[in-house]
Amino acid sequence: MTLQVGVIGTGMIGQDHIRRLTKVLSGAEIVGVTDIDQARAAAAAPSGAEVFTSPSALISSEKVQAVIICSWGPAHEEQLLACIAAGKPVFCEKPLVTSAAAALRVMEAEVAFGRRLVQVGFMRRFDADYRRLKAVIDARKLGAPLMFHSVHRNASVPEGLYTSEMPLNDTLVHDADISRWLLSDEVTGVEVRVPRRSSRGGELRDPVFVLLHMASGALVDVEISVNVSYGYDIRGEVSCERGVAALPNRPATVISDVNGIRQAIPEDWRERFIEAYDQEFREWIVAASQGTATGPSTWDGYAATLVADAALRAVGSGGFEAINLIAKPELYGTPTALAA
Numbered sequence: 001m002t003l004q005v006g007v008i009g010t011g012m013i014g015q016d017h018i019r020r021l022t023k024v025l026s027g028a029e030i031v032g033v034t035d036i037d038q039a040r041a042a043a044a045a046p047s048g049a050e051v052f053t054s055p056s057a058l059i060s061s062e063k064v065q066a067v068i069i070c071s072w073g074p075a076h077e078e079q080l081l082a083c084i085a086a087g088k089p090v091f092c093e094k095p096l097v098t099s100a101a102a103a104l105r106v107m108e109a110e111v112a113f114g115r116r117l118v119q120v121g122f123m124r125r126f127d128a129d130y131r132r133l134k135a136v137i138d139a140r141k142l143g144a145p146l147m148f149h150s151v152h153r154n155a156s157v158p159e160g161l162y163t164s165e166m167p168l169n170d171t172l173v174h175d176a177d178i179s180r181w182l183l184s185d186e187v188t189g190v191e192v193r194v195p196r197r198s199s200r201g202g203e204l205r206d207p208v209f210v211l212l213h214m215a216s217g218a219l220v221d222v223e224i225s226v227n228v229s230y231g232y233d234i235r236g237e238v239s240c241e242r243g244v245a246a247l248p249n250r251p252a253t254v255i256s257d258v259n260g261i262r263q264a265i266p267e268d269w270r271e272r273f274i275e276a277y278d279q280e281f282r283e284w285i286v287a288a289s290q291g292t293a294t295g296p297s298t299w300d301g302y303a304a305t306l307v308a309d310a311a312l313r314a315v316g317s318g319g320f321e322a323i324n325l326i327a328k329p330e331l332y333g334t335p336t337a338l339a340a
């Protein structure tokens with residue numbers, strides 16, 4: 001049976017996911033789209049899909065069995081709550097929401113519903129390189145992980161739309177989530193340092209340097225630079241007691257010419273994580289077709305949101321900002337098992 005899907009938000013990633021579900025993967029069909037920019041929604045709608053006038057009309061439509069949310073972060077809460085109220089599985093792009101209070105409201109609604117419906121778009125967990133790195137750490141042949149160095153560099157970000165809060169409440173959430181997942185750990189506190197500002201971003205607070213304190217005592221340092229110009233550069237290296245495990249450089253054709261010997265760097269997240277997004281949706285389609293969700297959960301979205309909130313406080317205070325999670329609801333598994 002083909003899963004009938006509605007997409008809310010038809011901007012950059014909405015269009016990419018529509019392409020993915022329409023042209024790459026099987027098992028799902030886009031039957032409806034909506035966007036506050038109706039012309040954009042109409043342009044992105046695959047042939048035969050209805051253009052709905054609002055997210056609520058799309059979510060409540062009988063023809064829509066499952067929903068993909070690709071609107072801006074502040075709009076996610078209302079749309080997630082409507083999906084849960086309708087009992088429809090929903091894939092929500094990161095960030096889950098933009099405040100701890102909103103994350104708790106979504107979690108409360110899903111727990112009251114009694115079954116997982118929400119998968120959050122933390123696609124790094126589906127990337128083959130990150131999965132192999134996690135397998136090495138979990139095997140413990142290198143001993144316990146002590147430090148994780150995470151580098152998150154964007155070539156550029158949309159001018160005017162990407163604000164100084166966003167390295168911490170939009171971009172850092174990926175590093176926060178992958179740190180929790182890779183190390184099977186929780187973040188207990190955050191520090192932020194702001195180095196010399198890059199002249200490429202104007203007044204934007206860029207780069208930022210973040211230190212995540214993990215419950216085990218491990219430390220994670222995160223470089224976030226969002227205007228490096230040369231490409232989308234994601235790196236990760238875990239220092240363990242008896243060795244080091246790192247993400248490989250992405251395989252790319254080696255070019256030799258008058259400028260030397262070099263390999264291409266991905267242009268943006270669409271290129272770097274193309275297979276990860278495909279795998280993320282393969283797994284989503286299977287679970288959503290059974291009326292549920294697997295993979296990164298509302299709990300994971302909540303934990304990342306608390307990291308973002310603490311990081312924003314830490315910029316102001318200049319010191320350590322503690323994170324206090326609520327007790328983990330049973331719906332999301334045991335406290336230590338951070339499943340993929």
Ligand code: NAD
Pocket residue numbers: 008009010011012013014034035036037040055070071072073075093094095121122123170269
């Ligand atoms: P975008 O600005 O290109 O597109 C967002 C679209 O949502 C726009 O067309 C906008 O009109 C629409 N929209 C906003 N609020 C809406 C609402 N209330 N109702 C209906 N439509 C609404 O942004 P984008 O880059 O596509 O990002 C969208 C989301 O995806 C963000 O949450 C972003 O953080 C996330 N994202 C995730 C990744 C990833 O790697 N997982 C990459 C890029 C973006």
Ligand code: ISE
Pocket residue numbers: 094154157170171174269
């Ligand atoms: C964007 O929204 C993403 O999620 C990308 O993966 C991330 O690298 C980028 O910084 C965000 O703006």
